[in-house]
Each structure stands twice: as C-alpha cells, then as structure tokens.
Amino acid sequence: MLPETSNKQAASPIHTFSTTLRDAARSVATFTLVLLFIVVIWQFVKALFQLDSFTLPDVGDILGVMLKPLQADKAALGILLLNAGLFTLREATLGFMLGAAVGFMLAIVFAHSRLMQRGLMPFVVASQTIPILAIAPMVVVWLRADWLSVAVIAAYLTFFPVAINTLRGLLSVSPTALELMESYAASRWQILIKLRIPTALPYIFTALKISATASVVGAIIGELPSGIQDGLGYAILNFNQYYIQGPARLWATNLMAALIGLVAFGVISLTERLVVRWKSPLSEAR
Amino acid sequence: MTSSVAQDNASDRFSATATGEPIVSLKHVTQRFNTPTGQVVTALQDVSLDIYPGEFLSIIGPSGCGKSTLLRIVADLLTPSSGEATVNGKPPHQARLNRDFGMVFQAAVLYDWRTVLKNIELPLEIMKYPPAERTERARAMLNLVELSEFESHYPWQLSGGMQQRVAIARALTFKPPILLMDEPFGALDEMTRERMNIELLKIWSKTNTTVIFVTHSIQEAVYLSSRVAVMSARPGQIISDIPIPLPRPRGPETRDTEQFFHLVSEVRAGLHT
Amino acid sequence: MSEQVVPLSPAQVSEVGIVPAEVPGEALPAEQGSSLDGAALLALAAITILYHALDAAMRQNSPPGLAFRDVYLRRVLTLVLAFVVIALVAGQRRWEIKSQSTTALRRVVLWISGGLLALFLLYVVSFVFLGLDILTDSVLPAVAEYAALLSVMALWQPWQRLAFYRSLLLGKYAPAVVIFVSVLVLWQFAIALFDIKQFLLPAPTVILGTFFDIYPRLVGQAWFTLQNALWGFAVGCSAGLLFGLISARFVGFSKAMLPYAVAANSIPIIAFAPIMNQWFGLIQPASKIAVVTVLTFFPVMINTVRGLSSVPPASLELMRSYAASEWNIFRKLRLPAALPYIFSALKVATTLAMIGAIVAEYFGGPLTGLGVHIKDDAGLSRFPVVWSEIIIASLLGNTFYFVVSLVERLVMPWNVAVRNQGD
Numbered sequence: 002m003l004p005e006t007s008n009k010q011a012a013s014p015i016h017t018f019s020t021t022l023r024d025a026a027r028s029v030a031t032f033t034l035v036l037l038f039i040v041v042i043w044q045f046v047k048a049l050f051q052l053d054s055f056t057l058p059d060v061g062d063i064l065g066v067m068l069k070p071l072q073a074d075k076a077a078l079g080i081l082l083l084n085a086g087l088f089t090l091r092e093a094t095l096g097f098m099l100g101a102a103v104g105f106m107l108a109i110v111f112a113h114s115r116l117m118q119r120g121l122m123p124f125v126v127a128s129q130t131i132p133i134l135a136i137a138p139m140v141v142v143w144l145r146a147d148w149l150s151v152a153v154i155a156a157y158l159t160f161f162p163v164a165i166n167t168l169r170g171l172l173s174v175s176p177t178a179l180e181l182m183e184s185y186a187a188s189r190w191q192i193l194i195k196l197r198i199p200t201a202l203p204y205i206f207t208a209l210k211i212s213a214t215a216s217v218v219g220a221i222i223g224e225l226p227s228g229i230q231d232g233l234g235y236a237i238l239n240f241n242q243y244y245i246q247g248p249a250r251l252w253a254t255n256l257m258a259a260l261i262g263l264v265a266f267g268v269i270s271l272t273e274r275l276v277v278r279w280k281s282p283l284s285e286a287r
Numbered sequence: 288m289t290s291s292v293a294q295d296n297a298s299d300r301f302s303a304t305a306t307g308e309p310i311v312s313l314k315h316v317t318q319r320f321n322t323p324t325g326q327v328v329t330a331l332q333d334v335s336l337d338i339y340p341g342e343f344l345s346i347i348g349p350s351g352c353g354k355s356t357l358l359r360i361v362a363d364l365l366t367p368s369s370g371e372a373t374v375n376g377k378p379p380h381q382a383r384l385n386r387d388f389g390m391v392f393q394a395a396v397l398y399d400w401r402t403v404l405k406n407i408e409l410p411l412e413i414m415k416y417p418p419a420e421r422t423e424r425a426r427a428m429l430n431l432v433e434l435s436e437f438e439s440h441y442p443w444q445l446s447g448g449m450q451q452r453v454a455i456a457r458a459l460t461f462k463p464p465i466l467l468m469d470e471p472f473g474a475l476d477e478m479t480r481e482r483m484n485i486e487l488l489k490i491w492s493k494t495n496t497t498v499i500f501v502t503h504s505i506q507e508a509v510y511l512s513s514r515v516a517v518m519s520a521r522p523g524q525i526i527s528d529i530p531i532p533l534p535r536p537r538g539p540e541t542r543d544t545e546q547f548f549h550l551v552s553e554v555r556a557g558l559h560t
Numbered sequence: 561m562s563e564q565v566v567p568l569s570p571a572q573v574s575e576v577g578i579v580p581a582e583v584p585g586e587a588l589p590a591e592q593g594s595s596l597d598g599a600a601l602l603a604l605a606a607i608t609i610l611y612h613a614l615d616a617a618m619r620q621n622s623p624p625g626l627a628f629r630d631v632y633l634r635r636v637l638t639l640v641l642a643f644v645v646i647a648l649v650a651g652q653r654r655w656e657i658k659s660q661s662t663t664a665l666r667r668v669v670l671w672i673s674g675g676l677l678a679l680f681l682l683y684v685v686s687f688v689f690l691g692l693d694i695l696t697d698s699v700l701p702a703v704a705e706y707a708a709l710l711s712v713m714a715l716w717q718p719w720q721r722l723a724f725y726r727s728l729l730l731g732k733y734a735p736a737v738v739i740f741v742s743v744l745v746l747w748q749f750a751i752a753l754f755d756i757k758q759f760l761l762p763a764p765t766v767i768l769g770t771f772f773d774i775y776p777r778l779v780g781q782a783w784f785t786l787q788n789a790l791w792g793f794a795v796g797c798s799a800g801l802l803f804g805l806i807s808a809r810f811v812g813f814s815k816a817m818l819p820y821a822v823a824a825n826s827i828p829i830i831a832f833a834p835i836m837n838q839w840f841g842l843i844q845p846a847s848k849i850a851v852v853t854v855l856t857f858f859p860v861m862i863n864t865v866r867g868l869s870s871v872p873p874a875s876l877e878l879m880r881s882y883a884a885s886e887w888n889i890f891r892k893l894r895l896p897a898a899l900p901y902i903f904s905a906l907k908v909a910t911t912l913a914m915i916g917a918i919v920a921e922y923f924g925g926p927l928t929g930l931g932v933h934i935k936d937d938a939g940l941s942r943f944p945v946v947w948s949e950i951i952i953a954s955l956l957g958n959t960f961y962f963v964v965s966l967v968e969r970l971v972m973p974w975n976v977a978v979r980n981q982g983d
Contacts, residue, residue: 028819035820056839120735127954129911138938139946143760214826221831225922226938233831241834241923251834258831266826362881383883390881396874400896400974409892413884441974 058249063256066249078250082236082257089220089232090261092148096155097216097265101209103156104163111164112171112197113189129161138226151227155219159212166208170201206273213265221258233258308376309337310465310497311361316370318356330356332522333370338499340464343491345500345508345515347554353523354501358469361499362390375464386414388465389458393473395450397442397457404429404438407457414461428456431490448479452486459494468500472507481539484510488537505558509533509550510542517557527557595969596651598962599644600716604709606641610634610684611705616697627776633783634688636790638681640963645677647966648715654973673711680708762944770944771951778930778952785930786956788845789917792852797909800857801902804864808894814865821865825858830916833923843926851920856909863905867898896972903968910964914957 040060047057054062067079075081107125111118137154144150174197182192224234233254240251318331330353338344346354359365360372363379374382382388389410397406407425416424429435432452442450451471458466472480484507491498502508508515509531517527531550533541541547612624613634619625628634652670683704686692694700718725729737744764750756751763758766771778807814833851840846871894879889921931930949937945 031816116735119732120739123733123736124739136950138935139943142938142941142943210822210826214828218828218830221828222919222922226935237831237834238923241837244834244838248838251838255831255835259827262827263823266823364877364880383881386883388881390878392874392878394874396872396878398875398893398896400899400972410882412892413879413882413888443974 055244055248058252062249063252066247067253078253082233082254085231085233085236085254086257086261088148089217089224089234089258090265092151092223092232093155093216093220093261093265095149096152096157096219097159097212099152100156100159100216101163101212104160104208104212105167105205107160107164108167108171108201109193111168118168125161125164128157137223141223141227147227148229148232151220151223151229151232154223155216158215158219162208162211162215163205166204167201170204171197173204174200202277206269206277209269210266210273213269214262217258217262217265233261307339309373310340310342310375311338311499312336312373313357313360314371314373316357316360316367316372318353318360318365319368329522331360331367332524334523334525336516336525338497340497341495343498343500343511343513345502345512346518347502347505347508347515347558348518348523349520349558350503352518352520354503354518355469356523357518358467358499358501361465362388362467386410386461387463388467389461389463391451391454391458391466391468391471393470395442395447395454397450397453399442402439402441403434403445403453406442406453407460410457410461416461424460425456428460431459431493432456432486447475448483451475451483455487455490459490459496462494464495464497466496466498468498470501470503473503480504480507481542485538487511488535492536505551505554506542509547509554510537515554517554529554529557595966596648596716597718599647599651599966600712600718602959602962603641603644603648603712606637606644607680607705607708607712610637610641610688611701613637614684614687614696614704615701616693618701619696623772623776627779630780630783631688632787633779638684638688640959641684642681643963644966645674645681645712647970648712649674650970652715669714673714676707676711677715680704680711758943760943762947766944767947767951771948774945774948775952778948781928781930781933781949782952782956784926784928785848785917785921785953786914786960788848788920788929789852789913789960791845792849792917793856793909793913795849796853796856796913797860797906799853800860800905801864803857804861804868807861808865808868811869814869818862818865821858821862825862829854830919833920836920837924842924848917848920848925848929852913852916855912855916859908859912860902860905863901864898867901868894870901871897899972903964903972906964907961907968910961911957914953914960918953 043057043060046052047059067082068077070077071081107121111122136157140154140157141150144153171193178196178200179192182196187195220232221234221237224232225238229235236254237251237258240247240254244251313334313336316331316334317329320328320330322328334357336357346357348354356365360367361374361379363374363383372379375385375387377385377387397403398409401409404422404425407428408421411421411424426435426438429438432455434449434452434456437445437449442453445453455471472483475483488511500508500511510533512531515529515531516525517529518524519526529550533544533546533550609624609628612618612622613628615625619629628637649670683694683700686694687696747761748763748765751761762770807817829851832854833847836847836850840850875893875897876889879893884892918931918934921929922935925932927933930953934946934949934953937943937949
C-alpha cells in the first residue's frame, strides 16, 4: 500500500531562514554523532584485535601528538600541520579556480561551436585517460619547483569534470525554452546568461564537488616531486620515513589531509545550497 | 488499425442499465490528504458508485477533482479515510493479491530493458506462469493489439500510441476481470487518440472485461462508455450518472450522429451544474 | 554521436513509428559500429601478440615475445581475447537477427570463422593454461594466427561499412585529426627551430623511438602495476556493489548515510597510501591493492544506492498493482534500473584504479612497478622514457576502460539507444 507518498513528493518544501538554520543544526548534530560513532568503532577494533600503535594508534594519542611540539621551543605539531594544510589548501584553491575557469570557458566555446567541440573534445577526453599525475614531475620541471606549478597540476585535475558537466548542462536546455528565448529575438549572449547557465548550474555544481576533491589530491601529489616543504605532501613523506618513531604523527597528518578534503567539499556544497535555490528535492538523484 | 468499424458482437452489453451484483462497489468513500503545510484537503467526499460486470464506465470531471484518487482506491494504491470499497466481492487489498484487475497509466510505464514481448510477459512472470504459457499468452495479446511484428523491439523504438497499446496488452495478459485505466490516452494527440479509442472498443468487445476509464475528454467518454459518471471539482463528488445508449458497434461515423452530439451536450451540462 | 547514420531525431522517429535499424541492408548504428570496430581491433592485436608468445622462436627472440613473457599476462590476454570474440559473435548475431539480412552463405561464414577462432583459442589455452607445447616450433602457430586473423576480418567485415568510416573520418573526426597532426608537426618543428632542450620537451619522434626501444621492459612494469589495479578494482567494486545492495535494502538507513559516503569520497584517499604501506608492507602488492580498493569502493557504492532508489514511482506502482513481492520488485525493476548507474561507476572506477595503482607507488614500492619508474625517471630528467611510460599506462588504461564498456553493452543492449536519446 502506498499511503499518499506521491502527494507528499509533489509538494516542494519552502526554504525559509529558520528552516535552513534548523537543517544546519540538525546536520551538525548528526555529523558529531557519526564522528563519535567512528571513534568508538576505531577504539573497539583496536581493543578487539589488540592492535599495537604501529598498526592503529589510539585516537587520544593522535590528538595528543598534535598538542606537543616536534622539537623543543617550536610550535605544536597541530599548528604546524594546520599551516601545512592551509598551504596545500591555497595551492588547491588556486588550481581549482584556474581549472574551473578553463573548464567553464571550454564548455561555453564547445556549446557554441560544433567545429571547436569536434576538434578539441577528443583531446580533452584523452587528457584524462593518461594517468594525469604521471605528468606532475614534468610540470614541476617546466614551471620551476614552486607552489604555482603545484596549482597547475591541481588545475589539470579540475578542468575536466567541469568542462564535461558544464557542456552537458548547457546543452540540456529544452527546445521549447530555447524557442521561447528566440521568440524574444534574444541574442546568443542573453540566451547564455538567462537560460543556458542557470539550466547548467546543478550540473556545474555536481562537477565542482568532484573537482574540489580532485584539486586537493592534485595539490598533495604535486608536492611530492616538487620538493616543496611547506605543504601536506612533504609532511606525509617525512612522517612516513620516521613512522617507527611516531606513528601517530603520520595519522595526524592524514587526518589533516582528510579534513582539507572535507572542507573543500563542504564549501562547494554550501555554495550550491545558496546559489541553486530552485532545485527540487527530486532532482537530487542526478 | 485501418479497419474502421469495431467488430462488436457482445449484444447483451448494449444495455446501459445493467443489473445483478456490482463487480466494483464504493460506499460513502471519503479521502482526505494532509498537505506538508499542515492543511487537510478533502479529495473525495462521500462517493458511492456501483459498477456492473461487463460495463464500460467512464469517470469524467475537471482536473484535480479526485478521479485518479477514486481509481487508486479501487486499485488499493490508496486506503480511503472512511467508507468502504469492494472489488470483485472482496476488499481492494484482497482483490490486488488475487490479481483481479489490470492497470493502465497515463504514461505507458514500459521497462526500458525489456523487449515488447518481455514487457507483456512481466505480470505473468510475477504470477509464476510457466514460460511456455507466458510466451503464448503474450503473443496472443500482441496479436490482439496488432503489434505482432514488433515483439522483439525495445520500447524506445515504438511510437507513443504503440507503447500505450503494449501497456494495454500487458494489463490484459493475465485476463483480469477488471481493467482500470487512468487517462491512458491523455498524452496522445487527437488523431492517435481517436484511433486508440476504436482499438480499445475492439479489444473490450473481444474480451469479457469490465473497464473503469478515467478521462477529461467528454467526447472520448461518450464515445467509449456504456455509462458516464460526472464528478464535481474538489471536494470530488459524483454529480450525475449518465447512461450512453449509443448503438454498437461504434465506428468513426458514430461521432457524427445527432445522438452523439446530444449525449455530449448532456454530459457537458452535467459537468457545469 | 549517431547523427550520421540515424537521420531522424528520436522524437521524429517515434512520430513516424519506424525504427532506423529496421531497414534491411542498412549499416550498423554508429554506437554499435564503433564498439564492434573496437572489439575487432582488440581481437586482432590480441591474436598477434599471442602468436608471438606461442611460437617457439618468437617467444625467445622477438620484442613482443619478450614483452609478453609473463604467464599471467598471457592468461589474461587469452581471457580478453575469448571475451572479445564472444562479443564479436554476439554483436553480429544480434545485428543480423534484427536486420534480417542473413543469407545462407553469411551464416556459413559466421559458423566457420567462429569455429576457427574457437580452435585458435583452444590451442592458445593448451599452451598458456595447460602448459602443453603442441608443435609450437613448427608452422602451426603461424597458420593458426593467420586463420584467426582472417576469421576476425570475416566476422568484422569492415569493408561493409567503408562509407560509414569515411563519413566519420571526414565529418566527425576531421577537425580532431587535423589538430592532432598539426600539433605533432608543430611540436617536431618547434623543437628543431627553437633548439628546445630534450629535458624540457623531447620531440615526438624521439618519444616514439624510445617507446619502441624499451617497450618489452615497459610492458612488464605496466603489467605489474595493472595487476594491482585489477585486483583493487575487483575487490573494491564488489565490496561497493555488495554494500550498496545491502544498504539499499534499508531505504531509510541508506538515505541517511548517503551524504556521509559522498563526503567520505572527498577525502584524498591517495594520502593514505603511506599508511597502507606500513600496514601491508612497502613492496607488497597488497598495500597498493588496498589503496585502489578504497578508492574504487565509494563511487560504486554511492551509485548503486542511487540507482536502486531512483526508480520512477509509476514503475513501482505498476509492480504494486501486480502485488509483486519485494524480491520480484528488486529483481525485475530495481536492479535493471540501477544497472546504468552501476556501470557508469564501474567505468569511472577503471580510471581511478589505474591512477591509484600508479600514484600509490609514488610513496614507495617495488622496483618492478610503473609508478616507481615514472617517479625515478622524472627525477633523473629522462623524459623520453617518462613519456613512453605514460603512453603504455594510457594504452592499458584505455583497454581496461574499453573492456568494461564492452561488458556494459553486452549486459544492457537496451541502454545504448536510451542513452543516445538522452544526449
């Protein structure tokens, strides 16, 4: 039996400030709960299988090692990692913006010129079939080993999903909507601004969420061959080498990397909520 | 599809005033919905309706009057807030478990991954018919809707009208005594719709099915039915019950007769009271 | 993709009520054509390679023979060939049933070439899997190879679609081909003209020369890394699928957990490669497999849940009106409806698996792996070698992707058309 489910779905929820606030509070609460749950599982697994701290350090140890300085009269490890994380996030952000801009431009060009689409699209696709990160060492040589070259690598990972999804979105405009615009004798530019881009926004944000993660991965990997010592990539390599002396440090670094990834993802998701207000809950499936 | 006159030999079903035990019966049915904003909407208000075996009953009314809700109650996809529904002498839930009715929706709802034949076999598979009988029955149904040469096609290869014919074949394949149709031709253009009406009458006359047909087209309702139930706007109530004594077989020329015009006017008048 | 062959838009087609593929004698639809061509080319390549592995003299002396020394690589190649042959035969059969243009002669050709290919496969299997050495030092391997090659051509019949290829080349691929060729030429000339140092950018001819010089070694390294990718893909995808199926059974639970799975997917999992190294050992394949497993798990799980729960309400109501059991609804509705989602995740996972297996080796790994060599050669500025390594990696990655999309086409023949309509 289906007690009136179809009717419930048909009605769209009304977003007000208070409901948004309540939603936010609820998701923070569940997030804390899930986090607590993970910690409990972690400790339970450690206790159950009697794992030593080399295999799985204590959660308390990981947090504790963040508070202690690496060397005497230096900043605590947590501060150090936070700085490294922010450095990596800066590279990732720059790369993300660069890549998203390139991807967006490509999509707009492709949407308007079939010739350009046919000429360049195969290479855009092919660029992703080669293991991108294999290029990282060479980019570093081309652009000299500074954080800009890392940003370029991050951009390389970012532009593809944005280009593909934006193009798909720009072309997903319904013929009738297009005919309506043409009946107003709207210019190509007006059609782009008033119809195509708004239609494409949900697609674009789907891509941006993928790209946000990819840019962080790109930044961390890009740091490996470039020898930059200020970011998380170097910290991972470093603490990996001295794992025996302090396994919790590597774990703390990875926790920071995970956090950076989540932050990047969260920022984009939040922006999406603020920008795409007309999206019905049913279109979530895409 | 070119034959213009439906071969109708079910002479005893011409009579508009059927007698005997009703096959579907609604008694004082009321349906209310809670909206997300906390209001209560009454979709159906104290509806009573009897449908007799072999009838072709159309339910017509303005959009949002609860026609589909009524059909969904008969199909056990909704439970009425109050009142009682009986289908084939049982509560709707039992009737659904016994597979006493077939349903046709506004969209054909064919499964993309099944060929036409396999789509028609779907209910038989679920009802655990042996494979040989499944295919045999499905082929017979395909023959009935005149789509035999399309049995190994996928739904996307068919036109809208053909898809809807497949959906009708699928609903009839397990020979249910009742056929529930929820605006089945609503999405088709006028020409296709008139052709499908002829097809449906042909199928109805060849089988022994009772049809409950929801529509918002007066012409269609009059052309097809032996009886038309007219509903009012929300809250939905049955405001008139008009027998359609047009002679059968009915063909395209039926639409040009004076009697047809007269009945259409009568139904329209019923709608506007 | 198919505008050359299908002259009507889907809306027009449904209006007229005819089917483009129905006209007898017409060429294959472009989508099907391209996958058939790919399968045939892959089969030709596999047969040629397996001949070099089979023939006693070639085995020892020829570069391809040396490149494909590894017994597991040969076995996988044999399996791929078997699969591609099945795909070829099945694709041809399906098309011929549809177009109803099969002549008696054509059917005989189909049977004979299918039989010859089966015999060739049996011969290869006897050598590769059973270790039998039947007349490999005679002319038999060469004869078998040519028979198999001819059989593939007979199945493929590329000459039947010359017009289609020409229109594809001139219409659709012309701009891309022009750009590709001119970039290569410009690249070559720019290096000579501006005297660009080789450690900055090697000339295309140099890269290609290097590639052919060292490819026996590259194939070995790439195969080592690909094995990690394949195992990780298998474990990660089946775990993701299983988890998705189980959690989708509890709709409320999976809906609530989906945002967390999506968020977890945004964690840079590659960064955990060092921890996997610590857990499973730096030079153990298990550490790389673990990275790939985690990397492929989330996309597959997320898409499985999404696919299973994105069934149109009307389709569900239809099932309910039949009083279908939950199991029936799952088997006959939810699972087939989820397949497109699952396969699109699997295709994403092939790329992820390849990248994951290579990058995991950046954090250290055995010297037999491709990733380790890419990192080291780049560090030593041996760029022609690095480019060759990139070429082999993308060749294998693309083959992997292609095989998965071929499986997709075999499993869901209905989907190609549906997807075309959507585009």
